[in-house]
Amino acid sequence: MTTELPSSASNTLMQRWRAFSRGTGPELMSQRRLAGPMPWVIAIMVALTVIAAAGGFALSNTASNATEALSGGVTVQVVEANPVERDRQAKAAARVLQATPGVVGVVIVSQDDVERLIEPWLGARAIVDQIPVPALIDVRMRAQVDGEVLGGLRRIVRNVAPAARVDAQSTWLKPVFGAINSLQWLAFALVALLSLALAAAVLLAVRTALGANRETIEIVHLLGGTDSQIAWVFQRAIGFDAAGGGAAGLALGLVVVMFLGQQFGGMEAGLVSSGALDWLDWVLLALVPIIGVLLAVFTARLTVIRALRKML
Amino acid sequence: MTKATDGETIQFDNVGLRYGADREVLSDVSFTLFPGSFYFLTGASGAGKTSLLKLLYLAQRPSRGMIRMFGTDAITMPRERLPGLRRRLGVVFQDFRLVPHLSAFDNVALPLRVAGAAENDLLKPVADMLEWVKLGERMHALPAQLSGGEQQRVAIARAVIGRPELLIADEPTGNVDPEMAIKLLRLFEALNRMGTTVVVATHDVHLLKKVPDSLIMRLDKGRLSDPTGALRYPPRPSGGFGARN
Numbered sequence: 014m015t016t017e018l019p020s021s022a023s024n025t026l027m028q029r030w031r032a033f034s035r036g037t038g039p040e041l042m043s044q045r046r047l048a049g050p051m052p053w054v055i056a057i058m059v060a061l062t063v064i065a066a067a068g069g070f071a072l073s074n075t076a077s078n079a080t081e082a083l084s085g086g087v088t089v090q091v092v093e094a095n096p097v098e099r100d101r102q103a104k105a106a107a108r109v110l111q112a113t114p115g116v117v118g119v120v121i122v123s124q125d126d127v128e129r130l131i132e133p134w135l136g137a138r139a140i141v142d143q144i145p146v147p148a149l150i151d152v153r154m155r156a157q158v159d160g161e162v163l164g165g166l167r168r169i170v171r172n173v174a175p176a177a178r179v180d181a182q183s184t185w186l187k188p189v190f191g192a193i194n195s196l197q198w199l200a201f202a203l204v205a206l207l208s209l210a211l212a213a214a215v216l217l218a219v220r221t222a223l224g225a226n227r228e229t230i231e232i233v234h235l236l237g238g239t240d241s242q243i244a245w246v247f248q249r250a251i252g253f254d255a256a257g258g259g260a261a262g263l264a265l266g267l268v269v270v271m272f273l274g275q276q277f278g279g280m281e282a283g284l285v286s287s288g289a290l291d292w293l294d295w296v297l298l299a300l301v302p303i304i305g306v307l308l309a310v311f312t313a314r315l316t317v318i319r320a321l322r323k324m325l
Numbered sequence: 326m327t328k329a330t331d332g333e334t335i336q337f338d339n340v341g342l343r344y345g346a347d348r349e350v351l352s353d354v355s356f357t358l359f360p361g362s363f364y365f366l367t368g369a370s371g372a373g374k375t376s377l378l379k380l381l382y383l384a385q386r387p388s389r390g391m392i393r394m395f396g397t398d399a400i401t402m403p404r405e406r407l408p409g410l411r412r413r414l415g416v417v418f419q420d421f422r423l424v425p426h427l428s429a430f431d432n433v434a435l436p437l438r439v440a441g442a443a444e445n446d447l448l449k450p451v452a453d454m455l456e457w458v459k460l461g462e463r464m465h466a467l468p469a470q471l472s473g474g475e476q477q478r479v480a481i482a483r484a485v486i487g488r489p490e491l492l493i494a495d496e497p498t499g500n501v502d503p504e505m506a507i508k509l510l511r512l513f514e515a516l517n518r519m520g521t522t523v524v525v526a527t528h529d530v531h532l533l534k535k536v537p538d539s540l541i542m543r544l545d546k547g548r549l550s551d552p553t554g555a556l557r558y559p560p561r562p563s564g565g566f567g568a569r570n
Contacts, residue, residue, distance in 0.1 A: 228422070228425075229424050229425075231384075231422075232422050232423075232424055232435075233435070233439060234408075234411075235382060235383075235384060235411060235416060235422075236411065236412075236416075236435055236436045236439050236483075237408045237409070237410075237411040237412030237414075237436065237439050237440065238408060238439045239405075239408045240405075242439065322404070325383065325384065325385065325386060325404070325407070
């Protein structure tokens with residue numbers, strides 16, 4: 014051993030930290046201690062978030078499409094036991110409605126369609142024939158139907174069809190919309206809760222890793238390592254875990270969403286199938302793991318920096 | 326208060342340190358270290374050597390008193406600026422404090438990486454340094470695969486790789502054979518000749534005689550004495566060090 018120092022050791026001493034951020038050096042912290050089950054936890058969280066968010070979007074679309082479809086809709090029922098009189102009043106009501114300003118469409122629902130509509134509740138045609146079924150007129154207004162418009166239509170229709178009842182279609186579905194809104198908020202609340210749970214899981218994992226790597230952290234501190242350098246090591250590890258878990262979670266979530274979409278689409282029920290996701294919804298779902306990664310990285314940084322500030 | 330002097334490396338003034346509510350482990354410690362000086366810090370076990378070193382390498386803040394390092398008040402300095410100060414120090418810990426999952430090479434490279442050295446720039450210096458401490462063949466070994474003496478040499482290589490302005494070594498020859506101890510002291514002397522201030526804590530009285538120009542600070546029950554005039558002021562012209570009355 015000589016007593017002359019190697020010459021070039023300190024040439025780059027005061028350069029800014031780069032090697033760790035590029036990831037070219039060795040892992041400063043033991044990655045086995047850092048990772049653990051974190052990717053799987055994140056995968057599950059992301060999958061659940063994707064499913065909950067897709068549910069929220071579908072409900073939102075359902076409510077939006079139904080509201081749009083029903084906002085200008087009015088149903089006229091002619092509740093008359095005598096079929097001849099019922100038919101006469103229905104035709105008379107349809108005539109005056111067609112001549113009413115603001116009305117863009119009037120359709121007398123055929124007897125076959127009416128019977129098909131009520132068949133699930135009242136059964137086969139033989140029974141339907143014995144029960145007086147109201148005549149139905151589907152009316153489309155140019156603008157949204159409010160109380161004033163509805164009152165005007167009632168006055169006009171009752172002049173020619175005293176047995177007629179005039180209702181806005183949106184009124185009937187108001188409780189349904191209320192339930193859909195509640196479910197929609199529930200879905201988004203679930204997304205928020207899952208995000209909090211993800212942050213909490215990351216916080217716990219980082220605290221555990223901080224404890225397991227405390228000695229290494231102290232050494233790095235004493236060698237002149239900054240809080241940001243140490244935090245970056247954790248951010249990077251958590252970021253990779255979150256990215257891997259997020260991708261797996263997104264794939265799983267999308268499979269479930271597409272399967273459920275097929276199931277609901279197959280029901281051919283207008284209200285249900287109107288909740289199909291549009292392209293923006295799919296883009297937002299694809300953003301879930303990215304937001305998850307950012308949330309995990311931010312939580313990791315905050316946790317590490319706060320913990321390190323307690324050290325000298 | 327000690328007069329601040331231009332060019333001082335370290336200045337302690339009436340420094341006291343206590344852990345919790347216990348009695349002070351260091352009391353009224355005052356001294357000044359100047360660039361290019363070589364100090365031995367001696368004292369019996371429990372005299373406070375390690376505590377004093379902890380203050381020197383900024384692992385601990387004192388309970389009272391003033392510490393200036395490289396012209397900066399280290400007590401009131403914002404925490405964010407401490408890493409910059411620590412990078413000017415090299416520390417050989419008594420228990421080596423090697424990172425267990427990093428190889429000898431990566432442990433020695435750590436101060437350079439922390440300081441921002443590019444990977445290409447650190448390969449040769451680190452390899453040379455490991456050769457220098459006779460560990461060139463063992464550079465890929467983990468600390469657990471090294472003997473106590475080898476670990477100590479890795480710790481020393483890590484402390485000096487960045488050419489520190491102040492080298493602090495806590496019992497650096499405790500785990501090596503006498504021949505290696507002499508070689509390590511020669512290494513410290515070489516660094517010292519290049520301008521590094523060296524502080525070596527030891528209870529080995531034979532070691533003190535191996536560095537003729539060294540100065541001795543002795544700790545006794547947390548109080549500092551000055552058997553070689555190391556803490557006297559003004560500085561002795563020949564030694565280039567100084568201290569206070």
